[in-house]
Amino acid sequence: MAVPTSTRPEPDRVPAVERPSAGPQPQPATWVLKVVMAVTGTVFALFVVVHLVGNLKVFLGPEEFDGYAHWLQRDLLAPLVPHGWFIWIFRSTLLTCLVAHVWAAVVLRHRARVARGPHRRQGLRSFRSFQARSMLVTGVVLLFFVVFHVLDLTTGTRPAATGEFVAGQAYANLVSSFQRPAVAAFYVLAIGTLFLHLAHGLWSVVNDLGATGRRLRAIGAAVAGAVGLLVLVGNLLIPVAVLTGVVA
Amino acid sequence: MTAPGTPPPLTPDDVRTVGTPVDGRVPDVAPESAWDDRRLHYDLVAPANRRKFTVIVVGTGLAGAGAAAALGELGYQVECFTIHDAPRRAHSVAAQGGINAARARKVDNDSVHRFVKDTVKGGDFRGREADAYRLGQESVRVIDHMNAIGAPFAREYGGALATRSFGGVQVSRTYYTRGQTGQQLQVAGANALLRQVAAGTVTLHTRQEMLDVVVADGRAQGVVVRDLVTGEVRAVTAHAVVLATGGYGNIYCKSTLARNSNATAAWRAHRRGAHFANPAFVQFHPTALPLMSQWQSKTILMSESLRNDGRIWVPVRADDDRAPGDIPEEERDYYLERRYPTFGNLTPRDVASRAARERIDAGYGVGPLKNAVYLDFADAVQRLGRATVVSRYSNLFHMYEQATGDDPLRTPMRIAPGAHFAMGGLWSDYDLMTSVPGLFVGGEVGWGYHGANRLGANSLLSACVDGWFTLPYAVPGYLAPLLGTPRLAADDAAVLDALEAVRARTERLLKNDGTQGPDRFHRRLGEILYRCAGVTRTPEGLAQGIVEIRALREEFWRDVRVLGEGAALNQELERAGRVADYLEMAELLCVDGLDRDESCGAHFRADHQTPDGEALRDDAAWCRVSAWESPAPDAADGRFVRHDEPLTFQAVPLQTRNYA
Amino acid sequence: MKLTLDVWRQPDAASPGAFETYVVTDATAEMTLLELLDRLNDQLVEDGREPVAFESDCREGICGCCGVDVDGRPHGPQANTPSCEQHVRSFADGDRVVLEPLRAAAFPVVKDLVVDRSALDRVVQAGGHVAVDAGTAPDADAARIGHETAETALDFAACIGCGACVAACPNGSASLFTGAKLTHLATLPQTRTERGRRAVDMVAQMEHDFGPCSTYGECAVVCPAGIPLSAIAAVGKERMRAFLRGRTG
Numbered sequence A: 001m002a003v004p005t006s007t008r009p010e011p012d013r014v015p016a017v018e019r020p021s022a023g024p025q026p027q028p029a030t031w032v033l034k035v036v037m038a039v040t041g042t043v044f045a046l047f048v049v050v051h052l053v054g055n056l057k058v059f060l061g062p063e064e065f066d067g068y069a070h071w072l073q074r075d076l077l078a079p080l081v082p083h084g085w086f087i088w089i090f091r092s093t094l095l096t097c098l099v100a101h102v103w104a105a106v107v108l109r110h111r112a113r114v115a116r117g118p119h120r121r122q123g124l125r126s127f128r129s130f131q132a133r134s135m136l137v138t139g140v141v142l143l144f145f146v147v148f149h150v151l152d153l154t155t156g157t158r159p160a161a162t163g164e165f166v167a168g169q170a171y172a173n174l175v176s177s178f179q180r181p182a183v184a185a186f187y188v189l190a191i192g193t194l195f196l197h198l199a200h201g202l203w204s205v206v207n208d209l210g211a212t213g214r215r216l217r218a219i220g221a222a223v224a225g226a227v228g229l230l231v232l233v234g235n236l237l238i239p240v241a242v243l244t245g246v247v248a
Numbered sequence B: 001m002t003a004p005g006t007p008p009p010l011t012p013d014d015v016r017t018v019g020t021p022v023d024g025r026v027p028d029v030a031p032e033s034a035w036d037d038r039r040l041h042y043d044l045v046a047p048a049n050r051r052k053f054t055v056i057v058v059g060t061g062l063a064g065a066g067a068a069a070a071l072g073e074l075g076y077q078v079e080c081f082t083i084h085d086a087p088r089r090a091h092s093v094a095a096q097g098g099i100n101a102a103r104a105r106k107v108d109n110d111s112v113h114r115f116v117k118d119t120v121k122g123g124d125f126r127g128r129e130a131d132a133y134r135l136g137q138e139s140v141r142v143i144d145h146m147n148a149i150g151a152p153f154a155r156e157y158g159g160a161l162a163t164r165s166f167g168g169v170q171v172s173r174t175y176y177t178r179g180q181t182g183q184q185l186q187v188a189g190a191n192a193l194l195r196q197v198a199a200g201t202v203t204l205h206t207r208q209e210m211l212d213v214v215v216a217d218g219r220a221q222g223v224v225v226r227d228l229v230t231g232e233v234r235a236v237t238a239h240a241v242v243l244a245t246g247g248y249g250n251i252y253c254k255s256t257l258a259r260n261s262n263a264t265a266a267w268r269a270h271r272r273g274a275h276f277a278n279p280a281f282v283q284f285h286p287t288a289l290p291l292m293s294q295w296q297s298k299t300i301l302m303s304e305s306l307r308n309d310g311r312i313w314v315p316v317r318a319d320d321d322r323a324p325g326d327i328p329e330e331e332r333d334y335y336l337e338r339r340y341p342t343f344g345n346l347t348p349r350d351v352a353s354r355a356a357r358e359r360i361d362a363g364y365g366v367g368p369l370k371n372a373v374y375l376d377f378a379d380a381v382q383r384l385g386r387a388t389v390v391s392r393y394s395n396l397f398h399m400y401e402q403a404t405g406d407d408p409l410r411t412p413m414r415i416a417p418g419a420h421f422a423m424g425g426l427w428s429d430y431d432l433m434t435s436v437p438g439l440f441v442g443g444e445v446g447w448g449y450h451g452a453n454r455l456g457a458n459s460l461l462s463a464c465v466d467g468w469f470t471l472p473y474a475v476p477g478y479l480a481p482l483l484g485t486p487r488l489a490a491d492d493a494a495v496l497d498a499l500e501a502v503r504a505r506t507e508r509l510l511k512n513d514g515t516q517g518p519d520r521f522h523r524r525l526g527e528i529l530y531r532c533a534g535v536t537r538t539p540e541g542l543a544q545g546i547v548e549i550r551a552l553r554e555e556f557w558r559d560v561r562v563l564g565e566g567a568a569l570n571q572e573l574e575r576a577g578r579v580a581d582y583l584e585m586a587e588l589l590c591v592d593g594l595d596r597d598e599s600c601g602a603h604f605r606a607d608h609q610t611p612d613g614e615a616l617r618d619d620a621a622w623c624r625v626s627a628w629e630s631p632a633p634d635a636a637d638g639r640f641v642r643h644d645e646p647l648t649f650q651a652v653p654l655q656t657r658n659y660a
Numbered sequence C: 001m002k003l004t005l006d007v008w009r010q011p012d013a014a015s016p017g018a019f020e021t022y023v024v025t026d027a028t029a030e031m032t033l034l035e036l037l038d039r040l041n042d043q044l045v046e047d048g049r050e051p052v053a054f055e056s057d058c059r060e061g062i063c064g065c066c067g068v069d070v071d072g073r074p075h076g077p078q079a080n081t082p083s084c085e086q087h088v089r090s091f092a093d094g095d096r097v098v099l100e101p102l103r104a105a106a107f108p109v110v111k112d113l114v115v116d117r118s119a120l121d122r123v124v125q126a127g128g129h130v131a132v133d134a135g136t137a138p139d140a141d142a143a144r145i146g147h148e149t150a151e152t153a154l155d156f157a158a159c160i161g162c163g164a165c166v167a168a169c170p171n172g173s174a175s176l177f178t179g180a181k182l183t184h185l186a187t188l189p190q191t192r193t194e195r196g197r198r199a200v201d202m203v204a205q206m207e208h209d210f211g212p213c214s215t216y217g218e219c220a221v222v223c224p225a226g227i228p229l230s231a232i233a234a235v236g237k238e239r240m241r242a243f244l245r246g247r248t249g
Helices: A030-060 A062-075 A085-116 A127-133 A135-155 A170-178 A181-208 A214-243 B031-041 B062-074 B112-122 B129-148 B181-199 B264-271 B304-308 B335-339 B349-364 B378-384 B386-404 B459-482 B493-511 B518-532 B539-559 B571-595 C033-046 C118-127 C147-157 C164-168 C175-187 C189-209 C218-222 C230-245
Strands: B016-018 B054-058 B077-081 B202-205 B208-216 B219-227 B233-237 B240-243 B282-288 B311-315 B373-376 B413-422 B439-441 B624-629 B640-646 C003-009 C018-024 C068-070 C096-101 C109-111
Touching (some): A030 A085, A030 A181, A030 A214, A030 C230, A062 A170, A127 A135, A135 A170, A170 A181, A170 A214, A181 A214, A214 C230, B031 B112, B031 B129, B054 B219, B062 B077, B062 B181, B062 B202, B062 B240, B062 B459, B129 B181, B129 B459, B129 C189, B181 B202, B181 B459, B181 C118, B208 B233, B208 B264, B208 B493, B208 B571, B233 B493, B240 B459, B282 B304, B311 B335, B349 B373, B349 B413, B378 B386, B518 B571, B539 B571, B571 B640, C003 C033, C018 C033, C118 C189, C147 C175, C164 C175, C164 C218, C175 C230, C189 C230
Parallel strands (some): B016 B640, B054 B077, B054 B240, B077 B202
Antiparallel strands (some): B208 B219, B219 B233, B624 B640, C003 C018, C068 C096
16 A cells, blocks of 8 residues: 655656657568558459450360460560560569568568457458458468469379370360369369458558549449459359350 | 524635735736737746756646647756646547637727737636737737647638637637637647657656645745556656646536546645635536436536527426427527527627526426526528538537437437636736746636636637747746756755655545545535535525535545555546545635625626626626635634735726626 | 446556456446446445546547447447447347457556557657747748648548557557548648658657558547548558658658
8 A cells, every 4th residue: 555655866857657668660661561562462463354364265265265375375475575485474473472472461460460469359240351351361272272273274283183184285174174073162262262362452452552532542442342353253154164064 | 504503604704814915917018018018028048058947847738738848849848747648638629619819810800909808808807908918919829830730720712711709709710620629729739749759858757647846945846746557656846837737627526527637736736835816716618418317427518609500498488398399489488599689699608507507497497307408400400401500510419419319400409507617726927927936827727818707719729828828938037047056856855745745645545444435525526516606606505515515525534435556557546636635625616706795707696696687796896816825724723815916907998798 | 227347457567457247237328338337436436346447538539538448349339439428328238248448569458448558649759740839830821721621631630549440450550540640731731841751750650569551441440530541541652652752742
């Protein structure tokens, strides 16, 4: 019950009572990491949209589809760059973005956990929060899927790929892969995951890159949702078409 | 009230003596030139010498943050204390309506002189004329400054500052930011303070409560504060002390003030020799929400600006239980419009409060507890359209609906007078210095400007003018001759004495073996004060109040229970200390009310009224300030001593207020 | 009306905390959440138990002192409403209500439901002010400021500094708070002068104590001042602008 008193000698200035202190900004700065996330994420978003356009050529038949694949592999940007170079420039760009995106995500998630402290936020109910909270999980699922997808349809590595894999026969490889129900199911799951990740990611891009105006934000929100839905519906058509025999 | 065998009611002579007059030290020139004259005669401190002076500022509201920031900008070392966790929380934040300024840009014939006239007349000639001039003259710079440091004042479509008119005046001189003027000014001021903290001129001490003033060699030279988190009690010394700790309206328990607003700093300063001016002058805000239940923590304030478009009425018939919508137009009594046709619903606060109280007491009150009057927007909606009315008052309507569950556009608002602003406060001279040299006041803790009644939107102004544009002149004027004087030593006898006094009092509260928490005493004190020293007062009631307060105080010290310990955050202990001070101060409030044998402004004595029920001043006897000195707690003759400061009026001749 | 309250009790920052359960049997619908706590405390004092420490001041939603977490949600069940204006009518008779302090690593518990939010002030102290000394301001009418501009600034200046946005954020981010300050001061011409420096300093300080924004949007749901979510975008906008244009502009 004692009341502590102090008559310690007065320094020139009376020190303010110790409270949690100011300090240096974490490095690299959070806002920089957010920009990295946003820019690399935008690259991926553009990629999946272009990828979807290519995918939909499956409905035009094997010649169109395989021809497009060949053009991508060999002829795109030629003769600006020698034949076959583009695809490697493209792949290395995507890989760099992927590394940067994952690295920034891990650092940011760590900072978020530290900043939140031991008591998790309870009672989140909105769809938006579900998306935001699951970004790391959806990201990891997508990472696994990308690895599988590359092994299955790009390198043709078994057991990810089917026994019938033939390099350059993109159409046939696709059809035989999706004829395995488990692979089709994993693909559907991945596309659903992609939708969640992409729709929220793009909305975050709108915010992180500083869209404050009312109209710009409305457009950004609409584009984010539309791109997500487009990628969801467009990509789902393909395994459905294979499994129902529309594409064979 | 007097039972057989009990002593007769107290008279003023039983409770006070009259001491020597006090001198306000107003410059001996025409009031409109007083401020120029005084500034010309203040001593100056050279820039290089300023950091040799330490000034303590207690409170971070508009006055405190302004004074601390401005003194810091000038180069003084400032130690700034607040009970809050952040400077921005001070109660200035809650003022809604606006801030007056005599900028007189419009052609509605406003001027500094007219501002002074409104302020002095609104205050019923119980404030200093020269003070009011300073208030008006500096008001121009206040708007410029607050605008420059980030207060987003409302603007007309053409880009000029927007103004509106406010209760008690006929011109449009009130600047505002929606219904959040106090908040915007307060945040701007607190941010300016933080700028000085960042610059190193101000050291900010949050969650520290001032519990005593250190007076040594007849000068205020420090304060004793308690760290509210650790419980540590320590003394801090300085060359001068500024108190900007707000008003004492919470003495009424249910008031429009914030829960933590308290009178302890002011009362402790009073106990160390600072006279207390006109404690009975408390304004009751006419548009507070009525009490609806026992546990309601306060009477929420609805901005007075609502009276611009709302019409106030009660049923013509007493005890009318019909719903407001069922009462036809001809059975409604728009009593303000009836009694005051010129000002109507915009009469000054005291007039509006008294009129409401009169109707409620006569049995015309509305609502389940019959303790309110209606404020009706039906006419405004018809005249202006629903959208316009909503756009003007949306946040207030929202606040009302939050508090009551009623939509004010469907059923009229219910309002009632609630204790609000303290015109009384620590007495200070023209330089804002109290009767203790070196102890200054700023804002509501002082008594200046408002006389016996404050005009709407003048409180933010007075706090800003004190903090930003008066104390930065007056404090250096006091400091200049002290150049070379060291700060009081930490082990000076006066410091140790003050520390010991605080420690002993805190310990006494903690060790008291009682049964009731401090809140219960506070509620009972509030009931006594509303009954005995409320909107309308009688000598018998005030005398009765003194007796009841003394008994309650005695019971408090016998039966208060303060749980928890001293060396930690202990809100019960904080409350107990504040209630203990209220219990001392309340007696002085009633003594002042009993002593001031007239009606003026918010102090309405039923035994001094015109046949029409208007306040009847007695200028011959009472055109003066009562600056009180309290007896020592253990004095044999426990009578208060009144020191008078006579008031003279040159620019605004004494006249009877008449809002009819 | 009977309510069972699970209240977080913690003697000080250094000690562990735990929930204690109390029952209030005479709650009424028109009580506010904080009046419910007043009622509980009165009962506790009567029983000789130490009352629950919680912060509140103006009790009309403008000072930003109050803030408790109700069933995991800062301030309480009603959106955009401070604790002092949350009412018991949001609960049903017999409900169990969990009351905790606002949760964030930057807000250490002082006692029971009281937390230390000074980290928010440090963000303001870093740059949320205007370098104009008393008396040096130009005529406020000299610069014409459009009605809409002033109103927009006010939308963001309305922040009451309660810290609920941080506690609502699963990342402990103060983006809504910081963005509101930055937008307010960047919108008004008279305070725009230090825009770049302000963004650099405030964002640096913010990042020291608070987490990154992941666009949950939970902050804007609880904000008693109704700060729009676009404030979070202002953080990136102002910071990038300062990066591209330098600190001065």
